[in-house]
Amino acid sequence: MPKSPAPTTAAKPGLTRTDSRPVVAGIVTALVGFTSSFAVVLAGLKAVGADPAQAASGLLAVTxxxxxxxxxLAWRSRVPVTLAWSTPGAALLASSGVPDGGWPAALGAFLGAGLLLAMTGLVPALGRLMARIPTSLAQAMLAGVLLQLCLAPFKALGSAPAFAAPVIxxxxxxxKFAPRWAVPAALLAALxxxxxxxVSAGTPVEPAGLVPALAWTxxxxxLQAMAGLALPLFVVTMASQNIPGVALLRSFGYEAPWRSAMLVTGAGTVAGAPxxxxxxxxxALSAALAAGEEAGRDRxxxxxxxxxxxxxxxxxxxxxxxxxxxxxxAPAGMLEAxxxxxxxxxxxxxxxxxxADxxxxxxxxxxxxxxxxxxAFAGIGSAFWALLAGLLVRLALRPRPGKKSA
Incomplete structure (x- = not known):
């Protein structure tokens, strides 16, 4: 006789221990996804011109x-598909600076990126074109835009060690002991x-600022914001989130609803942009919590x-x-840290x-x-020029047909 009864699909009143595992896994997925990267979103929105109320609205919109x-998506597909905001995209914003035209121009770029995402679902050729961008160049561009933000914790050690040291x-x-919760724990330490x-400074927190509100702009x-923000935002989101997200679901035996996902995320980005x-x-990474064994044995x-x-x-x-x-x-630099x-x-x-190669x-x-x-050149940020330079260098160094490289 087995130690525990096999899971069944019959409806039962209440939840058994096995039945509750998908629910718990879903809650943990959202908690890890939200707490581990909302600081990146705020840093990115602030960098492209958002004031505190606009940054709060942006975080509320993507949530x-x-x-x-x-x-x-989950209801229609019956697949453990999960979504997230574009953390690499937010890091890209944090390294870009305020575009010409300020905050409204940044929102126009967000809207443009959303249209590109939706078109990827509608026009298969766009997805194939994205797949032709070498992964090594897309990842190198992402690493470059992340570098300055990843230096922030160590810079904070020099400027405000009493604040930064406990967090680090x-x-x-x-x-060391619970890697999945490392960033949420660091966030709690920072808070x-x-x-x-x-408290020590007697700084008041206004109650009105605690109520979530969407602020329309x-x-x-x-052209500068589209080339310098919208296009790189689309590229890093596809290369660092959507494509790995599909691969991760496939590794657990599920086929992602690609067309529906691109349409839903594109439409959601367009709706949230203003x-x-x-x-x-x-x-990508947090999707494993909902698709793996932690979500129950019954696939x-x-x-x-x-x-x-x-x-x-x-x-x-x-x-x-x-x-x-x-x-x-927070003290200056704490959010970025x-x-x-x-x-x-x-x-x-x-x-x-x-x-890797x-x-x-x-x-x-x-x-x-x-x-x-x-x-930044002609009002266009470094991410665009980095990808263009990489493609040109790759083309220039490619061996000529019929000639083997040394």
């Missing part, structure tokens, strides 16, 4: 669109440091984990304004992928250095 999008120490200890600072469109939402996409019921994560995101949206209100009063810790793993993976390292190296340089 709501992620939650609603997951509910639609907490992160390091959790990386504790901020809270102590506010009419997007403006400019309120400050930069981009949403298929989840046919793991979609419930994805659906539950959507509900959890909608609940977390209620706390977005409070988090922004507290974080906005937490964001940098959240992205260290992504930076390491991007560098590794960019330089020993015969193709010069073009990725040029792409990385160009992206990290912060070069």
């Amino acid at each position: 709501l669109t992620v939650g609603l999008g997951v509910l639609v 120490l907490c992160w390091l200890l959790m990386m 504790g440091v901020i809270g102590i600072t506010l 009419t997007p403006a469109f400019s 309120f400050g939402g930069h981009a949403i996409n298929l989840a 046919s019921r793991r979609w419930i984990a994805g659906f539950t994560s959507g509900l959890a995101y909608l609940v977390l949206a209620a706390f977005s304004a409070a988090l922004v209100s507290v974080v906005s009063k 937490v964001a940098g810790l959240a992205l260290l793993g992504t930076l390491a993976s991007a560098v590794s992928a960019a330089l 020993p015969d193709d390292r010069i073009a990725p190296a040029v792409t990385f250095l160009m992206a990290a340089s912060g070069l």
